[in-house]
Amino acid sequence: MGKRADRKQRTTRRRRKGSRARIACGVALLAVMMAGAGAAVAHYRDTGVRERPVADAEPVILETPATHTPARSPSPSPSPSASKKPEPSASSSPSPSPSSTRIDVPAVGPGTFRTAQADSSVVGEGARVRRYKVVVEDGIAIDPGAAADEVAAILGDERGWTEDGVNSFRLVGSGSYDFVVKIATPGTVDRICGAAGLLTRGEVNCSVGTDVVVNLKRWVLGSPEFAGPIGEYRALIVNHEVGHRIGHGHETCPGPGRPAPAMMQQIKGLQGCVANAWPYDGSGKYLGGPSVP
Template identity: 60%
Template sequence: MLTALVASVLLLGVAAFALNRPSDAPAPAATAQARVAPPGEQSPGTAPATPTPTGTPTPTAPPTTAPTPTPTAPDPGPTKGSGTFSTAPASAKAVGRGTVRRYRVEVEDGIGIDAASAAAQIHGILGDRRGWTNDHKNGFQLVAGGSYDFTVKIASPATVDKICGASGLDTHGEVNCNVGNQVLVNSKRWNTGSPQFSGPIDEYRALIVNHEVGHRIGHGHETCPGPGKPAPAMMQQIYGLKGCTPNAWPYSADGTYLSGPAVP
């Protein structure tokens, strides 16, 4: 009896030792539910990562185009000068043949036009082969002093109105005139030209001089000879071209007189 009891105790001890001994068996293989998570996928039971906010895209400003510069209108100069004049200190040899008329150039003080430069330009206009010397009857000589036949005066609109108005001519601050022994050139026209004349300012200055000096040597007003033809220098082109093309010269380069019907 005692022997059987001892044997039972020994068997229970061996069984307990076997149950508590560490196992050397390999770990079980993965089941179908256990898999490698694809990149970016979180394991079950793991709190999802909070996405990092990305910055709001900054809108790109559209490309800008620089504005086209607006052409600057020529400065007409002051409407009124001092009323006194300075004579251009310039002389030159006579140009042309036939009767030579001596002239001087005066510019009103305070209107911003250099007298010597203006005189040089007027001398060039009167000596141009397209000018009045092409008739072989008239010549011109720029002088600074001594006797003279006429004066080319460049003056402000107010002064032109005053001098021309004294002879009964209404220049209304815009145009030129020829009175006595004076050719009056409106400084506004000298500086800006005319809306009717599309050529460069130097060409319009030539028209002013040729038109007014034309009166001095006996030419009257003329009008357009026909559509598309050059306007005569003796036409009052500032009032419209009547179908003609702008022209500053009494003669063409080949010596043809550019005339039109006389205006009564």
């Protein structure tokens, strides 16, 4: 009996010891698992902070609200009358044909300008004749006279603002004027527009006071949102900024597949519309859209 009792006691002690060992092992394993989970959470949070996407950095066109308060609301979409001209062919109403010569785009210029010595006749039948000059910043490889010819062709096009029956335009090289088209380097654009509190970031144009400020980068390179030839994009620049000068505000896309209004900020995206440089079509229909507050 004594030997049996000793064996029984030793068996009981081994079982207790094994249970304690298993418990200790389980606790240790649980601690390892919790530590691993904590490390995973810490890594996730740290990664999330570092990889958060930044805000969209695409340029926007910002302009002085007072400058662009519409003096009148353009007709949303007037129906062409029987007296309107038929749709012109490409040959009867050509788009401007800029030179194919490569033009460098300096980051900044001296801020002084050369004036195109030009004095044209009035284009349009509107009673409000707006006299304008064209100037080019010194150091830019653009001839002021050639630039003035191109701007005049845009403002005299029958798809342009003269079609409203209110406005006419006359290019002048001296004397009084209603506005001046300034083609300038990105740095000079930022300075002129920035003086009025506008943020152009060296990328876009602006319209302030009597100045229609054209960014050389856009004049030469166009916009990734505009698939047409560079002459058409230059027409959009002039029509958009001069549109502000004569009292038009921003508009947006009227519907998928329709022409984007000339007063739409097309550089920010077309919203389903088709790129378009002109405020009117060849039959006299206004290519507008809903107003942007």
